[in-house]
Amino acid sequence: MSQAAVLEHPGVEPAESPLTPESWGKLGMWIFLAGDAMSFGALLAGYGALRYSSGDWPTPSHVLGIQLTAFMTFLLICSSVTMVKGLSAIQHGDQAGLRRFVGLTILGGVAFLSMQAYEWTHLIEHGMRLSGNPFGASLFSTTFFCLTGFHGCHVFGGVVYLSCILVQALRGRYSVTDNNPVEIAALYWHFVDLVWILVFTFVYLV
Amino acid sequence: MTVAHEEPNYMGVFWWLLVLTILEICVIYAPMAHLAIVLLLIVMALTKASLVAMFYMHLALEKRTLGIIALTPLVLCVFLIFALTPDLGAVIHQSPKAEAAAEGVHGEH
Numbered sequence: 001m002s003q004a005a006v007l008e009h010p011g012v013e014p015a016e017s018p019l020t021p022e023s024w025g026k027l028g029m030w031i032f033l034a035g036d037a038m039s040f041g042a043l044l045a046g047y048g049a050l051r052y053s054s055g056d057w058p059t060p061s062h063v064l065g066i067q068l069t070a071f072m073t074f075l076l077i078c079s080s081v082t083m084v085k086g087l088s089a090i091q092h093g094d095q096a097g098l099r100r101f102v103g104l105t106i107l108g109g110v111a112f113l114s115m116q117a118y119e120w121t122h123l124i125e126h127g128m129r130l131s132g133n134p135f136g137a138s139l140f141s142t143t144f145f146c147l148t149g150f151h152g153c154h155v156f157g158g159v160v161y162l163s164c165i166l167v168q169a170l171r172g173r174y175s176v177t178d179n180n181p182v183e184i185a186a187l188y189w190h191f192v193d194l195v196w197i198l199v200f201t202f203v204y205l206v
Numbered sequence: 207m208t209v210a211h212e213e214p215n216y217m218g219v220f221w222w223l224l225v226l227t228i229l230e231i232c233v234i235y236a237p238m239a240h241l242a243i244v245l246l247l248i249v250m251a252l253t254k255a256s257l258v259a260m261f262y263m264h265l266a267l268e269k270r271t272l273g274i275i276a277l278t279p280l281v282l283c284v285f286l287i288f289a290l291t292p293d294l295g296a297v298i299h300q301s302p303k304a305e306a307a308a309e310g311v312h313g314e315h
Contacts, residue, residue, distance in 0.1 A: 019272050027272075034275050041283035049290045061234055070231055074224070080262050081220045088213060187263055194258045201251035205234050206244050 023180045026187070033191045036154075040195050043150060044202055047143045058136040060204050064144075065119060072115050073200050079108030080193040083162075083186045093176040095169070102166045102182075105189065109159040116152050120145075144203060151199050154192045161185055214261040226254050 020026040051057050082104040089097025123141075127134040133141035165185045168174065174182055233246050260266040265273055 019269055019275075030272055030275055034279055037276075037279035038282060041279050042286060045283055045286045045290060048287070049294055053294050066231065066234075070227065073227055077220065077223045077227070080258065081216060084216045084262050088216070190258055190262045193262075194255050197254045197258065198251055201230065201247050205230055205247050 022183065025180060025184050029184045029187050033187065036191070037195075040150070040198070043147055044198065047147060047202065050139050050143060054137040054139065056136040058133075058140055060206070063135050063140075064204050065122070066204060068115060068119055069200060069204050072112055073196060075108050075112050075115075076193045076196050079105045079112070080190050082108065083189050087179070087182050087186050090169075090174050090179040090182055091176065095172065095174070098174060098179075098182065099166065099169050102162055102169060106159055106162050106166060109155055109162065109189075113152060113155055113159070116148065116155075120148075147199055147203055151192070151195055154195070158189050158192050161188060212267070214264075214266070216261070219257050219261045222257055223254055226250050 020030070082101045086098050086101030086105065089095075089101055123144075128141045128144070130142055130145050132138035135141075162185055165182060168181070230247055230250050233243055233250070236243065238246075259276060265276055
């Protein structure tokens, strides 16, 4: 759009943001992630408060499967690597690399969700319910399902989001000079990984 | 239009994340005081989260103001924890003996 056209339409936004010169979308994603981080932060702080004030909170590592969740953590870390590799590929003009690495990232997310579904099924079979459990404080299972479920919803959202990016990549939508949507999607996916690192530590290990 | 950044060592960060995850799992079985284990786990988790934010989310290469936006939730969470602390103290000091005594007092009336 020419300078004259912008002057004629004062409602048109300037072409560059001072914080993220790449796009307004990237700044928007960062602001969204900051808000989302507050949701997770409040959930984790609430979890800590309830646990600290409870006398019969079970030791999570005795009840929950640490080996399985450690592998799930490993999977999410690997999917973060494939995501940055995909972004790096398109920044170097490698379309096939972008498709391959985004595809692998989606696979990692689907595998994570499948393992979470297996874990939940196993725990429910052993008496874990949203309203109580046979291991101790009833809020142990309530907070467990809320925290891991909220994160799981984010992973599911990420898988759908990356699938849309993959479809666009298959159509040859991205290039060396135009790959901002991939970077914005990558920010979301890394955030999901970052949050899991904290959930894994506070809910499963501490 | 995308601005090109100098690419961080992504695989190097991956190995650090992997090593820290393995260390976290080892620490929970270590013969140490529970408080020390908790502190170590928190330090390692925050280190891992920082590695992801700084290098995979490229925060290390972005403008400082974006870093402030990203840090805001952490600061607010610390405030929230301080805000919750008085309530925690109230619940913890409400021991079963104190509760029984309180019930006795109420029962007399």
